Amino acid sequence: MKIKSVAVLGAGAVGSYVIWGLSEKKDIRLGVIASGERAKRLKNKGCKINDTVYHPEVWTPEEAHGVDFLIVSLKYGALPGALDDITAVTGENTVIMSLMNGVDSEEIIAEKVGAEHLLHAVIKVASHKENDGYVFNPETTLGIIFGEVSAPYDSERVQAVLDLFSGTGLHYRATDCILEEIWSKFRLNVCNNLPQAILGAGVGCYRDSVHMKAISDGLRAELMAIAEAKGIDISKADVSSGRGSAVPPTARYSTLQDLDAGRHTEIDMFSGALIRMGKELGIPTPYNEFTYHMIKALEEKNDGRFDYSGSEEPLWAK
Structure with a gap:
């Protein structure tokens, strides 16, 4: 398994860390899920992160259907309204990683698309909004922790995500106690x-x-x-x-x-x-x-x- 396409749903404080880290990855397509006026704004202005403007692709949920890897980084209150978009993006082999706070976003998403798509994760990043962009310290950020909830903990998709994050500025580690x-x-x-x-x-x-x-x-x-x-x-x-x-x-x-x-x-x-x-x-x-x-x-x-x-x-x- 090799991840060749990554979609980010939620380009806020958490999504910005992912966009920043993966933008220099040469062998993938990286896109942000958006529609309507928000899509137009992202296409025109991009995402300002640590005083640099990044321009990931902008996809509607339908355009992103079947993406290899979907990262959900929404605010909790936005998740119920985004479930149809998540369903539209998810193909047969799409792996979904939720980087939302709390302990039940994976459960909520799984009820809609099936638990087999979820790779559990948590992110630790002190990111905040300043003016028209997001700011964080890459060096002190602990980053993304992820893993399977049951054996085998070194699954094919865990290895694929490790390969994806390798060589980027992201901090990350796999674990066998993700819950x-x-x-x-x-x-x-x-x-x-x-x-x-x-x-x-x-x-x-x-x-x-x-x-x-x-x-x-x-x-x-x-x-x-x-x-x-x-x-x-x-x-x-x-x-x-x-x-x-x-x-x-x-x-x-x-x-x-x-x-x-x-x-x-x-x-x-x-x-x-x-x-x-x-x-x-x-x-x-x-x-x-x-x-x-x-x-x-x-x-x-x-x-x-x-x-x-x-x-x-x-x-x-x-």
Whole structure:
């Protein structure tokens, strides 16, 4: 098996890392999936990444049908609306890699196109938007971790992806504990991403406040209980992952970036998913329930729901 064509669905912060890494690969076709005005914009302006403009091909889902390798790097909220596009792209031998946050995007995609197409993966990249492009540090980026969920772990398609990434600037590794790796990043997002977003401060808050650490620890305990109940031993990933990327105390992770920009967040993928799994397993999730409702309320605030003019009917305190 040799990967000769790669399509990227979602050319944002995560997709930009893939486009940057694979653009210099000489023996493949690289394209971005887009339609309508977005397709026109990408064809005209390309993708600006680390102050360089890249021009991958732009394909409609139908034009990309049967591509060897489809990388899905959407925001979680966009996935339901993109399932028809994913179906249109997927041919008999298409391998799909989801680089979305959370722990259930592969399951959602598999329900639509079949689990046999999915090669599980997780990405660790601190990419953010600046002006009209995306910026990340290639040297400190941990990159893409991927693998089969069951033996043989050195499958033909794992070898094909290793060959694809070889000789690029991408950082990557194959693993035989990919589910644990995915849950390890999920834990990081839930415990470090969410409390910071409510407080509106840099990640140094976890080091400098016992109160923020207590909230983070509470979220972590609920997640670990659910993972254990599902048979996920995250310690396997802890052994292989080593230390994460160094970030300054001022760093603002994706959920806070979304709130800063007035966007809706991926809280449904984080605490929302844990609340659902907790109910299915009979495990209480009070920290996640509070966090979920607080971030939903902050989204409502960004939407203008609480922009009172002073002329509204008075409320009666009790």
